[in-house]
Amino acid sequence: MTAPQRRSWQDIRDILRGQILDRSYRPGDKLPRDEDIAAALGCARSTVQRAMQDLVDTGLVARKRKGGTRVRPDPVTRATFDIAVTRVEVEATGATYGYELVSQARARTPEAVVARFGLKAPEEMLHVQALHLADAAPYVFEDRWISLASCGEIEAVDLSRQSANEWLVHHKPYSRIDLRFYALQADETLARQMQTAPGAALLVLERTTWLEAVPITTVRSVTRPGHQIVAQNEA
Amino acid sequence: MTAPQRRSWQDIRDILRGQILDRSYRPGDKLPRDEDIAAALGCARSTVQRAMQDLVDTGLVARKRKGGTRVRPDPVTRATFDIAVTRVEVEATGATYGYELVSQARARTPEAVVARFGLKAPEEMLHVQALHLADAAPYVFEDRWISLASCGEIEAVDLSRQSANEWLVHHKPYSRIDLRFYALQADETLARQMQTAPGAALLVLERTTWLEAVPITTVRSVTRPGHQIVAQNEA
DNA sequence: TTGCATTTTATGTAGCTACATATTATGAAG
DNA sequence: CTTCATAATATGTAGCTACATAAAATGCAA
Numbered sequence: 342m343t344a345p346q347r348r349s350w351q352d353i354r355d356i357l358r359g360q361i362l363d364r365s366y367r368p369g370d371k372l373p374r375d376e377d378i379a380a381a382l383g384c385a386r387s388t389v390q391r392a393m394q395d396l397v398d399t400g401l402v403a404r405k406r407k408g409g410t411r412v413r414p415d416p417v418t419r420a421t422f423d424i425a426v427t428r429v430e431v432e433a434t435g436a437t438y439g440y441e442l443v444s445q446a447r448a449r450t451p452e453a454v455v456a457r458f459g460l461k462a463p464e465e466m467l468h469v470q471a472l473h474l475a476d477a478a479p480y481v482f483e484d485r486w487i488s489l490a491s492c493g494e495i496e497a498v499d500l501s502r503q504s505a506n507e508w509l510v511h512h513k514p515y516s517r518i519d520l521r522f523y524a525l526q527a528d529e530t531l532a533r534q535m536q537t538a539p540g541a542a543l544l545v546l547e548r549t550t551w552l553e554a555v556p557i558t559t560v561r562s563v564t565r566p567g568h569q570i571v572a573q574n575e576a
Numbered sequence: 577m578t579a580p581q582r583r584s585w586q587d588i589r590d591i592l593r594g595q596i597l598d599r600s601y602r603p604g605d606k607l608p609r610d611e612d613i614a615a616a617l618g619c620a621r622s623t624v625q626r627a628m629q630d631l632v633d634t635g636l637v638a639r640k641r642k643g644g645t646r647v648r649p650d651p652v653t654r655a656t657f658d659i660a661v662t663r664v665e666v667e668a669t670g671a672t673y674g675y676e677l678v679s680q681a682r683a684r685t686p687e688a689v690v691a692r693f694g695l696k697a698p699e700e701m702l703h704v705q706a707l708h709l710a711d712a713a714p715y716v717f718e719d720r721w722i723s724l725a726s727c728g729e730i731e732a733v734d735l736s737r738q739s740a741n742e743w744l745v746h747h748k749p750y751s752r753i754d755l756r757f758y759a760l761q762a763d764e765t766l767a768r769q770m771q772t773a774p775g776a777a778l779l780v781l782e783r784t785t786w787l788e789a790v791p792i793t794t795v796r797s798v799t800r801p802g803h804q805i806v807a808q809n810e811a
Numbered sequence: 812t813t814g815c816a817t818t819t820t821a822t823g824t825a826g827c828t829a830c831a832t833a834t835t836a837t838g839a840a841g
Numbered sequence: 842c843t844t845c846a847t848a849a850t851a852t853g854t855a856g857c858t859a860c861a862t863a864a865a866a867t868g869c870a871a
Contacts (some may be wrong), residue, residue: 349824362749362787374851385826390853400658406852407834416745417658418783420755422807423635424653510651514597520655520807524759526777542761542777548653572657572755584854609821620856625823641822641863 348384354392356382361401361412369414372402420572424520424546426510427473427481427562439474442501443482443534447489454486457519457549458556465489467496469505472534478565479535485560492557506560515550515557522546522570525563541566583619589627591617596636596647604649607637655807659755659781661745662708662716662797674709677736678717678769682724689721692754692784693791700724702731704740707769713800714770720795727792741795750785750792757781757805766798776801 357378360366372378375389382389393410396402400419404410424430431438448468455463466486473481485505487495491513498508525531525545532539543566549559592613595601607613610624617624628645631637635654639645659665666673683703690698701721708716720740722730726748733743760766760780767774778801784794 362751364749368746376851386852387827388825391824393852404852405834406832407836407850409851415660415664417660418753418755420657420659420753422655422657424655425650429650511603516597518653518655518807520653521804522757522779523802523804524777524779526761526775540761540775542759544757544759544779567758569756569758572753611821621822622857623855626854628822639822640865642820642865643863644821 350391372410436475443470488556517551519549585626607645671710676707678705717798723791752786754784
């Protein structure tokens with residue numbers, strides 16, 4: 342069954358992935374060099390290269406110059422998540438988006454925030470608490486600290502009309518982000534904000550951003566009970 | 577601004593990203609065509625193409641044939657997570673890994689599992705519960721259903737010695753995965769397993785895999801209190 | 812004006828070459 | 842046998858060409 346027509350790098354990738362998945366190549370095994378694969382499959386080395394890069398990106402193989410390509414011995418599940426602006430996320434569900442500013446004040450950063458940013462000492466920042474609503478019910482409660490050194494202009498913005506989330510996304514780019522998930526048991530105050538029972542298990546998304554080494558903002562976003570974060574279907 | 581030496585596609589990407597971040601191009605704006613960018617920056621179109629693909633991958637721009645390239649009007653945070661085999665994850669923290677099989681039995685899948693797999697009707701599968709330990713303390717409790725149709729051989733494996741997690745990873749590849757996070761309040765039984773207080777908020781990772789359309793396994797992994805999932809630092 | 816076929820055009824992809832770079836492998840010197 | 846310089850080699854990257862493809866723009870006919 343000669344393959345006279347062109348084969349795309351995706352085809353090559355799928356063939357190689359198939360051989361790894363059906364254990365023609367096992368974890369730890371070395372694959373042939375790109376050139377030989379290209380000859381065997383009837384394509385150019387650059388096509389194999391592109392396919393290989395994709396397999397590296399998805400965590401299936403590891404490559405080293407001169408060392409060749411090996412099937413990763415420690416398989417990992419690699420997942421990608423897209424986290425949109427809360428308003429967009431709510432509207433995507435078909436619900437009506439609402440927003441309420443809860444509090445806004447300058448304050449010295451507590452230890453937890455100092456640690457998140459990796460600061461040497463506490464400093465004065467803008468502390469903003471706000472509630473995002475879906476069909477008038479609490480959707481996300483966000484507790485945010487914004488660096489005045491890098492985002493002083495935000496003090497001139499009316500955060501009761503536009504969420505800090507949205508303003509920052511459109512005005513303050515970042516180059517580094519720390520993103521983490523964890524579960525939190527709602528205390529009295531939080532339960533009241535989220536209109537749920539004290540003790541409820543809530544999924545929390547914590548995001549801290551910098552532009553180069555300069556802190557921008559850190560948010561703790563507490564989601565409503567039952568909220569799930571789902572990975573994108575990978576290519 | 578002559579640029580005598582070669583510039584890598586990463587350089588081009590960084591220049592373009594910089595122009596987007598400093599708002600030379602704003603959300604919704606159209607960028608010049610690749611060829612013009614290539615001419616302006618003194619590189620080949622293929623280099624711009626590679627840079628652009630990276631910006632597409634990170635969610636910063638959207639491209640359409642003939643339509644050109646636009647800065648995405650709805651910025652998203654894109655994060656990647658690597659989820660390793662539990663043993664490896666525990667050992668990476670420096671702790672000693674331990675494993676206990678809690679239960680193993682054939683059973684008809686409950687509705688929740690039928691739904692996760694998208695089955696038409698319940699079917700008999702292997703139901704396995706197991707506890708992963710870090711320094712002898714509960715680390716992850718996994719509740720797993722394994723399709724006998726696709727993984728019948730696993731019944732011959734001694735799952736008290738080797739975790740189903742590990743066996744499946746090394747013997748049963750998958751081509752599709754559904755992965756999600758949520759928070760769960762520990763009930764009496766779960767609290768006992770995890771040696772924590774009933775009502776504690778626990779982070780849950782739910783994974784369901786298929787090979788093509790054929791169900792392989794679905795797991796609900798309940799992590800110990802305080803567990804966080806952290807995104808990889810992106811390139 | 813509307814509807815439909817055609818052309819134009821920007822991105823997408825494959826192939827080739829040339830050279831860069833990181834390692835491993837080799838071999839000479841002590 | 843060890844150490845260190847050197848050669849060999851597999852992957853990584855940039856540039857070029859040629860052609861494929863999707864979608865917008867255009868033009869023609871009714």
